[in-house]
Amino acid sequence: MSRSIATVSISGTLAEKLAAISAAGFAGVEIFENDLLYFEGSPADVRRMAADLGLAIVLYQPFRDFEGVSAERLARNLERVKRKFDLMHELGTDRLLVCSSVSPDAIGDDALAIEQLGQLAQAAAQAGVVTCYEALAWGRHVRTYRHAWKLVNAVNHPNLTLALDSFHTLSLDDTPDAIATIPGERIGFVQIADAPKMNMDVLEWSRHYRCFPGQGDFALADFTAQVVKSGYTGPLSLEIFNDGFRGAPPAATAADGNRSLLLLEALTREALGSANPGIVEPAPLYHPPAPPAHAGWQFLEFAVDDAARQRVANWLEKLHFRRAGQHRSKDVTLYRHGSAAIVLNAEHDSFADAFFQRHGLSLCASALRVDDARLALERAAGFGYQPFSGRVGPNERVVPAVQAPDGSLNYFVNERPGEPTLFEADFVLTDVDGPTEVGPITGIDHVSLSLPAGxxxxxxxxxxxxxxxxxxxxxxxxxxxxxxxxxxxxxxxxxxxxxxxxxxxxxxxxxxxxxxxxxxxxxxxxxxxGDIFRAVTEFExxxxxxxxxxxxxxxxxxxxxxxxxxxxxxxxxxxxxxxxxxxxxxxxxxxxxxxxxxxxxxxxxxxxxxxxxxxxxxxxxxxxxxxxxxxxxxxxxx
Amino acid sequence: MSRSIATVSISGTLAEKLAAISAAGFAGVEIFENDLLYFEGSPADVRRMAADLGLAIVLYQPFRDFEGVSAERLARNLERVKRKFDLMHELGTDRLLVCSSVSPDAIGDDALAIEQLGQLAQAAAQAGVVTCYEALAWGRHVRTYRHAWKLVNAVNHPNLTLALDSFHTLSLDDTPDAIATIPGERIGFVQIADAPKMNMDVLEWSRHYRCFPGQGDFALADFTAQVVKSGYTGPLSLEIFNDGFRGAPPAATAADGNRSLLLLEALTREALGSANPGIVEPAPLYHPPAPPAHAGWQFLEFAVDDAARQRVANWLEKLHFRRAGQHRSKDVTLYRHGSAAIVLNAEHDSFADAFFQRHGLSLCASALRVDDARLALERAAGFGYQPFSGRVGPNERVVPAVQAPDGSLNYFVNERPGEPTLFEADFVLTDVDGPTEVGPITGIDHVSLSLPAGxxxxxxxxxxxxxxxxxxxxxxxxxxxxxxxxxxxxxxxxxxxxxxxxxxxxxxxxxxxxxxxxxxxxxxxxxxxGDIFRAVTEFExxxxxxxxxxxxxxxxxxxxxxxxxxxxxxxxxxxxxxxxxxxxxxxxxxxxxxxxxxxxxxxxxxxxxxxxxxxxxxxxxxxxxxxxxxxxxxxxxx
CATH class of the missing domain: 3.10.180.10 (2,3-Dihydroxybiphenyl 1,2-Dioxygenase, domain 1)
Structure with a gap:
């Protein structure tokens, strides 16, 4: 499906935002009213900027508190929305998001809302634009997509469609099942946001704690599967209000946003595939290679200098790790105990050296045993993670790798029966029997990282x-x-x-x-x-x-x-x-x-x-x- | 009243916390169970540490989920609480905080709770300790101090008293009026916390966003006035769960905690004085000099070097400030426009010089005109802010000052009719007529600071x-x-x-x-x-x-x-x-x-x-x- 993001989701000036969104690979962008308000140029300037970057402006938003008003107020609201239609023409977009009213004096009368939304649809038709009506979770009277759809369906006009937003549905613990029953062409826009489960006011939660799909706790693949089943073919658009994103560099945030939608599409595909084997995707969903069925650590690699190597080796020896090999061409030493392997890399002018210069003694790489290293790399690269290749000596194996968010490497290692292991290929093994038991350690249980909050x-x-x-x-x-x-x-x-x-x-x-x-x-x-009492006794x-x-x-x-x-x-x-x-x-x-x-x-x-x-x-x-x-x-x- | 604070309110190891609490001037401390749990020594070691620092351990807390249980569970709970009584003896404290049950299977039967709290009181009497029963705002059945008092009053036993916590009352928008009607000797402990008004789950709010009195939005002087009226003579104790305080240096946090209680006492005194002129304080409340009735800026002083002075002077001149004087003994220049005065201080080896070395071009001092500078200084010093005196040249005035939280100075300046002004005393005025109108600026409206979040x-x-x-x-x-x-x-x-x-x-x-x-x-x-159109026209x-x-x-x-x-x-x-x-x-x-x-x-x-x-x-x-x-x-x- 086509991927879009609202300008409010990332930091920076409007020019910086659009550049970052384009560079991340999005096809479209929602322009948030405030971003336009703070922009120095005209709406036409924004249109040109987006076009130059290859971005479609897929929506302008938000328009608030339209329906459920007095006749006098309705006239004013129609005037107000017509000004927005003019602005949208300048901006070059044909879709406007209209939020369900939050006004304390909004009248809770569906017949009145239908009548007034009908007038909105007619005005939109005259202006040649499409309005997309969205139920806010904290709306005065309309809070669920079912209610919004009831109104939109009753108006029954092509210029008034339904807008969906996963946050507004899932934050209320509402079920998305009924979405599949709505005709896809009547859904005008779909916004996607994840969030951690929190026990707080839904408006505050929405305004500060949304995050990209996969980073929170919502079942978004299920939600999106319902959208796909409806026949909707428009963009999936991220609308993320997140205090952290507001303060983070826009390029990295936008890149994560794009890959979060790719991951969501892949998971939606799985959700659809298992539940409805025969379903036809109205718009193709991203289809990466499957993740590794099995993965485990082959080794952890530390960047060291001579002194740090001595200190770490000293600890490893006290933990009864054996010095098990020396790299064929590099200043790299292998230690093993059970299936746990630690590599200490002191090679000059290498990736590890650069890492050591920047970070000191640190974990510069993790090698993961996977069932298909080539596919694992292909999957990682498909999600936009940078493949990496270092120098390879004669007879050494080329090990595919990508860079993790901190710049460290993740190697993907195949171990196939009959083939030499990575250690055999690259190291002169002093411990030729392989990972025989040497003490109470059996392997690596987990690795824990200390990260900057951002x-x-x-x-x-x-x-x-x-x-x-x-x-x-x-x-x-x-x-x-x-x-x-x-x-x-x-x-x-x-x-x-x-x-x-x-x-x-x-x-x-x-x-x-x-x-x-x-x-x-x-x-x-x-x-x-398997015996921690033995382990601590020996190690102490x-x-x-x-x-x-x-x-x-x-x-x-x-x-x-x-x-x-x-x-x-x-x-x-x-x-x-x-x-x-x-x-x-x-x-x-x-x-x-x-x-x-x-x-x-x-x-x-x-x-x-x-x-x-x-x-x-x-x-x-x-x-x-x-x-x-x-x-x-x-x-x-x- | 005597001032206390719970160890959970500040950061550090238990030893660091106690040292900071003592240094800040508190008389007492509540020991939080977890702080004891993480401590390397025994409860008796904690008792000695506190005694050496002159701190009374006024309470041990919390004890949870005691009442409203089955007979079998009650027996276990009584065993459990007796172990805590033993620990309290070792710790040298006679008060235990018992929170209203939050257990999902607690039985909501007041008669049962009264019966079981009665058994608690008897066990406490045998152990020679006093239990203090507190209604948590999110308790399963008991959520208000009125309800807790109903139970405590029915038990009618000296070893079961009521504990109050301003957060639990004010977070529910409950009124504290009824506190004054409770006999003071039946209130065993009073905890004080402020918080910003937030629309969120009360438990989350309580655990992360409490703050010191005066920093939030609660009407704490009213609350405390009710406590005073009850006749309560025990400590006022801060119990602040605040994510920021958990990460801030403990000495500064504890010092703010102590002064926040002093301020609360002063404001409580005012609240009592105006409402009940005849009331006798059961325990004396802190009584500082009144704050200045009128205050305004005399001047703002910037730390500069020669180059920075030139840049700022250039701006001031474009804003039609006049160079109005030169300090008698220091490399300090005065600029004036209307009643706004700016002082540029480039004196070597001075406070301003040290400030410039550290901060560069910056606001190093603010001089405030007050109605009584001596009283203002006395008040500030009483709240624990450090008085400051710099070098004073011959015939120059000694200006009392305190250091603000960023280390900058706040001077207090008297201007009495007939006496020479500060400017006349310290400066050779080139602009002898004083602050006559020179342009559209009339004075300083406000000063806005950029602060570290902490x-x-x-x-x-x-x-x-x-x-x-x-x-x-x-x-x-x-x-x-x-x-x-x-x-x-x-x-x-x-x-x-x-x-x-x-x-x-x-x-x-x-x-x-x-x-x-x-x-x-x-x-x-x-x-x-008074005329911004004229001002911007002239200045542009x-x-x-x-x-x-x-x-x-x-x-x-x-x-x-x-x-x-x-x-x-x-x-x-x-x-x-x-x-x-x-x-x-x-x-x-x-x-x-x-x-x-x-x-x-x-x-x-x-x-x-x-x-x-x-x-x-x-x-x-x-x-x-x-x-x-x-x-x-x-x-x-x-």
Whole structure:
């Protein structure tokens, strides 16, 4: 379907907005009245600007408080709307969004509204434009698309159509089923917005917290599937009021907007395909390659210099990682333990080197094992993520990769039976038997990132679109120096789990880490183990500094879960944290102290299908880390 | 009354919190359960820490979901609460806050609740502690203090008392009148919180948006007056859940908390005094000197170097300011126009010099004419603002001053008939006739500041407590690069008007200005005029660059206000903005372009009692400024 976006969705002057929208790949744009009002030139100038950028102006909006008025007021409203029709001619658009009245003195009489909307339709016909009537969720009398459609259908005039907006429907927990029953040609415009579920006034929610499809909690593929079933062939247009987007650079926001619509189309296609195998798409929906059916970490790659390599290697050795290989042509070393692999890259004049120069010791790449690397790259590139290729030495494998929102690389790695593995191709293996068991670590459970608040939703979209991950609801974690927003994303088989963190406040550990990394960075890597008591015993004996847990925690844990005395003692003795889910699944975990005041490691044991990340313990961990920093005098009290 | 604060109100580890609370001058502290849970030591360690800091632990909290349960559950709850009583003994406190149940399966039966709260009271008596029962605004059955008091009164046991919290009462628009009828000795604890009026879920509102008294919109002096009338003599304790405070340095937050209670006591005293002249305060309320009855600007002082002085002087001369004097002993120049006076301070090794080194060209001091400077200083110092004295030359006047939250100075200046004015004392006046009319400017209408978001509420408290200003509700202004929060404060006679601005987003002009100033700074100075058409004509002719207003603005203005064609033409011709209030008061104003990409000037004419600041035009001005910056390439797109 054709993709459009309202100018209110991104930041900047009107000229900057249009340029960013065009560059992102949109075909159309809705002009918001205020953007025109603040613009220095005439509506005709805007028309030329859009045309030069290859953008169709698909709608002008909003027109408010038209219907349900006295005869005298109606005459004034018709005058008012005719001025807008003139302006639309100058602007070169034929569609006007008319919102259901919010006026406190609007008359709640459907017959009157029908009569007056009929006059609007006639005026529109005379002017050669089409009006699109939308039910605002906080309208005075008309709040649902069903009600709006009842009025539009009764007027029965081609110049008065129905406008749909996913927010207005889904924010009221209204069902979109009836949309499919409306004739598509009677739907004049469709706006799409997602939002996190929030328990607040719907107007405030709408004005400040909307986000791009896939970043919030609404079931938008279901909504859009109903739109497709109606036969609607017009644009899908993003209308996003978001305080963060208002302050973010417009090019990146617009690019995310465009890919969010591509992802929505792909998911709508799936929703339609499974529910109605025979349906014909009235307008073709975007059809990317399927996301990887299985994905997992092949290795994590850190950018290091000689000194940082020494410090990380020292930690890895205490965690009983083995030095397992040396890259054939580069200054790159491989460490392994169980199926967990860590690569330390100190190669001069490389991508890793550039990353190290900018970010210091940091996670510069993640290699993901997928079932089809070529398709995975094709899918990622289709969503507009930049493919990357570095230098490849003789006999080394070319590994397809894209850049994540922080500029780090995501490699896609195939491992096919009979073919040499990536490690065999690129490394001189000193540990030729492969990933045999060397200790209690079995692999990587999850990777947690510290992000600038402004890139949080960009990452959600990246992980959802490239890897097809699902997202849990976001939670707020209390760090002693400020709140941290946290959200987990995971693949269907849980082979890939990522946790995103961003500080609400400037003083928390996450914000400090982001500053330390100049933009983004690793929060921690969690290694999985089948025997966490053995793991912490071995690692403590080897000198791994574990984060100390206060005694009061165990008293409280006992009060909450009534644990067997033996288990409680063992947890206390090993500084282990504990969580239990409603099905009895258990999570035992421990943290190391922080390395280079940047990131730390976690050891986790999942029992009985526990599927979370120990969120109830996050505050205890954050407080212990804050004490550690406070003692070390690292608090930035500016 | 004795002042206390809950540990949850400020950031940091428990040790940092207690130190900050003690340093701020509080007598008591409420220990929040989680702070104890995250603490490394024992409750006895906390007791010792507090005692060493001279802090009484006045309450432990919260205890949840006690009443309205089955007999079996009651037995468990009594076990649970006895463990807390033991912990309280270790902690050295005798008061426990018990919140009304929020459990979905709580039984809504007052007789049952009374019976069970009676058992709680008996257990408390055995343990030698006092329980304080509080109605949460979102309680399952008990939501108002009247309902909670009905239960507590029926139990009629000294170890079960009523706890009050201003948020829970005022968030529901409940009236506090009945508090005065409750016997003071039956009120066990009083918590105080303010909040901005918000249309959202009360639990979310309470957990994230509370603020210190005076920073929000609640009528807290009325609430507290009822508490005083009841005869309550215990502490007033701040319990503030605020996302911003969680991320702010604890010392400054605690200091603001303490002064907010002092201000609340002073205002409560006034509320009681006027309503009940004969009332005896059961516990003495803070009694500072009255705020200035009249205040206005004597001068604004800018920190400059030679080059910046030249640039500012050049602007002032185009605005027909006269160079009116030279300081007797310092490199300080005085400019005047009407009653507006600007001082440019380039003195080496002075306060202004230090300010210039840190902030560049900036507003380093404001001199306020008040009716009693000594009393004004005493009042400010009583609220904990730091008095300041600089070097004084021979025959110069010692001018009392305090430091504002950004470190700039606020001088208090007396002008008594017959005494030499400050200008006569300190300056060699080249313009001996004083502030005679030199052009269309009559004085300073208002001063607008650009603040870091974290210091916004500290400024509100500063202006309210030191000058007794009132505050309008905060508004959100759309800058093309992000939202700006704005709030006006003003004195009763409007002699002093200040507008505070802080960016919600990092990319707006306000945030840029704050960055440019390294912390805080002037947004603009608005000069008043009685004839704005004459003013802009003269100033444009003199070469003052006025901000251009788009033609579309005037079309829209016409549509909104139906102005006489002549007025509309005149406005358009002079790039003037226009606003009209509901009483027909009018506001005509114009802006200059930005000086040094930092601040700008405004010219305003108020007609017919207009009392606002042209808020509907702010977006037009912000967009025009954004275009100006965009053209100049100053957008920081990081």
């Amino acid at each position: 890139s949080f939703d960009a990452w959600v979209l990246f992980l959802k679109s490239v890897f097809g991950l699902q997202a849990s609801a976001a939670v707020l974690l209390p760090d002693p120096y400020g709140l941290v927003r946290s959200r987990a994303l995971f693949s269907a088989d849980r082979g890939l789990r990522m946790v995103l963190n961003a500080s609400v406040d400037p003083h928390t550990a996450t914000a400090e880490a982001v500053r330390a990394y100049h933009g983004t960075g690793l929060n921690h890597v969690a290694f999985s183990t 004996a080897a000198g791994v500094p574990l984060l100390r847990v206060p005694a009061n925690y165990y008293d409280d844990l006992d009060a909450r879960h009534a644990l067997p005395a033996e288990l409680l003692d063992a947890l206390r003795q090993h500084n282990l944290l504990y969580d239990r889910d409603e099905q009895g699944g258990e999570f035992l975990h421990a943290y190391t102290e922080t390395l280079d005041q940047r990131f730390f490691l976690e050891l986790v044991e999942r029992r009985g299908g526990y599927d979370g990340y120990g969120a109830p313990n996050a505050a205890v961990r954050l407080a212990a880390q804050a004490r550690q920093r406070s003692r070390a005098g690292h608090r930035d009290d500016e | 210091s916004f509420d500290a400024w509100v408290l500063f202006l309210k407590s030191v000058f007794g200003l009132q505050a309008s509700a905060a508004v959100l202004l759309p800058d093309p690069y992000g939202l700006v929060r704005s709030r006006a404060l003003f004195s009763a006679d409007r002699g002093l008007r200040m507008v505070l601005n802080a960016s919600v987003d990092p990319h707006t002009a306000t945030a840029e200005a704050v960055r440019a100033y390294h912390g805080t700074g002037l947004n603009h100075v608005a000069f008043s005029t 002719a003199a070469g003052v660059p006025l901000l251009r207003v788009p033609a579309n603005y005037y079309d829209d203005l016409d549509a909104r206000h139906a102005l006489p064609a002549e007025l509309l033409d005149a406005l358009r011709q002079h790039n003037l903005l226009y606003d009209r209030d509901e009483q027909g008061g009018e506001f005509l104003h114009a802006y200059t372009e930005t000086l040094d990409q930092r601040f700008f000037l405004e010219l305003v004419e108020r007609r017919g009692g207009y009392d606002g600041y042209g808020a509907p035009n702010a977006a037009v001005r912000l967009a025009a400024q954004a275009r100006q910056r965009s053209r100049a390439g100053h957008r920081d797109d990081e």
